[in-house]
Amino acid sequence: MRNVVQRLYQLFSHEDRLLILIDPDPDAIASALALKRLLWHRLTSCVIASIRPITRPQNQRMVQLLSIALTPLQEIKPEDYNRKALIDSQPSHHELLGPHHYDVIIDHHPRVPETKARLVDIRPEYGATATIMTEYLREARIKPSLKLASALYYGIKTDTSNFERPAIEADVRAFHYLFGFTRRPVVRRLEFAEFNIPMLGYFQQALNRFRIRHSRLYAFLGPVNTPDILVILADFFLRAGEVSWTIVGGIYQDKLVIIFRNDGLRKNAGRLALQAFGKLGSAGGHAASARAEVPLDHTGMNPIAQWQEWQDFIIHQVEDHGRLQPPDNAKGEVLAKPAD
Ligand SMILES: [Mn+2]
Numbered sequence: 001m002r003n004v005v006q007r008l009y010q011l012f013s014h015e016d017r018l019l020i021l022i023d024p025d026p027d028a029i030a031s032a033l034a035l036k037r038l039l040w041h042r043l044t045s046c047v048i049a050s051i052r053p054i055t056r057p058q059n060q061r062m063v064q065l066l067s068i069a070l071t072p073l074q075e076i077k078p079e080d081y082n083r084k085a086l087i088d089s090q091p092s093h094h095e096l097l098g099p100h101h102y103d104v105i106i107d108h109h110p111r112v113p114e115t116k117a118r119l120v121d122i123r124p125e126y127g128a129t130a131t132i133m134t135e136y137l138r139e140a141r142i143k144p145s146l147k148l149a150s151a152l153y154y155g156i157k158t159d160t161s162n163f164e165r166p167a168i169e170a171d172v173r174a175f176h177y178l179f180g181f182t183r184r185p186v187v188r189r190l191e192f193a194e195f196n197i198p199m200l201g202y203f204q205q206a207l208n209r210f211r212i213r214h215s216r217l218y219a220f221l222g223p224v225n226t227p228d229i230l231v232i233l234a235d236f237f238l239r240a241g242e243v244s245w246t247i248v249g250g251i252y253q254d255k256l257v258i259i260f261r262n263d264g265l266r267k268n269a270g271r272l273a274l275q276a277f278g279k280l281g282s283a284g285g286h287a288a289s290a291r292a293e294v295p296l297d298h299t300g301m302n303p304i305a306q307w308q309e310w311q312d313f314i315i316h317q318v319e320d321h322g323r324l325q326p327p328d329n330a331k332g333e334v335l336a337k338p339a340d
Helices: 004-010 026-038 057-065 129-139 146-159 170-178 182-193 197-209 228-237 269-277 307-321
Strands: 015-020 045-050 083-087 102-107 116-123 209-215 215-223 243-252 255-261 281-285 288-295
Touching: 004 116, 004 129, 015 026, 015 228, 026 057, 026 083, 026 102, 026 129, 026 146, 045 197, 057 146, 057 182, 102 129, 129 146, 129 170, 146 182, 197 215, 197 228, 209 307, 215 228, 215 307, 228 243, 228 255, 243 307, 255 269, 269 281, 269 288, 269 307
Parallel strands: 015 045, 015 083, 083 102, 102 116, 215 243
Antiparallel strands: 209 215, 243 255, 255 288, 281 288
C-alpha cells in the first residue's frame, strides 16, 4: 500500500467540498477525523456526517470530551458536496449509505463485491480502520494532535476490544505509535461511562432470563430503548469463562436485533448470524462479533408473544440453521456490518 496517500491527494482539488459519511462508533469517528486532517488545506470544506445519533454513553463521551464536530446526515443536503467518502463501512451496510457515489471508501470489514469508489482501500485483516488511517498519517508525515491521537487510540482499543478480538501486528504498531501522542488522563476519561444507570435495569433483566446451552449463552430482553445495551450485555456475558458464545436479542423500532459475540477460537460470528437470520433480515459481521436485524413481521411470531417465546425463537434459529461446528477451512462471505 505504498503511495496510497499520493493517490488520495490526487483525487481532490481545492474547490472540492467533501462529505464524509460514517456509522458513528469510535473507530469510524476517529478514522473520519484522520481523513479530514489528511485533507486539511486541500479542500474548500469537509464535513463529517453521522447516519444515526450517538446513543452509547461511552461514544457520546468521546465526542464531548474531544469536542468532535459531527453533523446528523438528516441536516445535510448531500448534493451540496461534490465529493463523498465512506469510512469504516461499505455502502451495503446501511440503507442510508447505499445511494451515493463515493470517491473514497476505507474500511476493514469483509469486502462486499459491489463496493466501488475511485479509491477503495479495504483491509479485512485489520482490527480497526483507525490503524489504516494511522498508517496514512505516518506516510504523510503528519504528527497527530492530542485530540486526533486519542481518538484513533481509542478507536483501535474499542474495535479490538483491548486486543481480545482479532487484530494484527499493524494494529499493535499503530497503537504503540499513537500512545506517544496521547495522554493518560485523557484516555482514562474516555474509558469511563461504559453504561448509565437506566441501563442497569436491563442487566437485571438479562441476569434473570439468560439461558445456557452447549456453552452458548442466550438472552432476550424485549423492547429496549437502544440496541447498544444488547452489545454491552453480549460483551459482559462473554466474560464468564464457561461461555464461548453470547447471543443477546431485543426489540428496537419494529425490528428484532440480535448481537453475537464469541471467544474467537475457530468461530465465525458473521457466518452464524447470516445462517441463522440472513433469510429473514440483514445479518453478518466479523469472526468474533456480528449482528442481525429482522423486521418483526418477518419473524412469524405472535406480536403478543412472551419473552420466553422470543428467546426460544432465537435459540431455534441459531441451533437449527447455524452450522455451529463447520469445517476449519469454511470461509463464508459475510455481508452486513457488525455492532461496534
Ligand atoms: Mn471499525
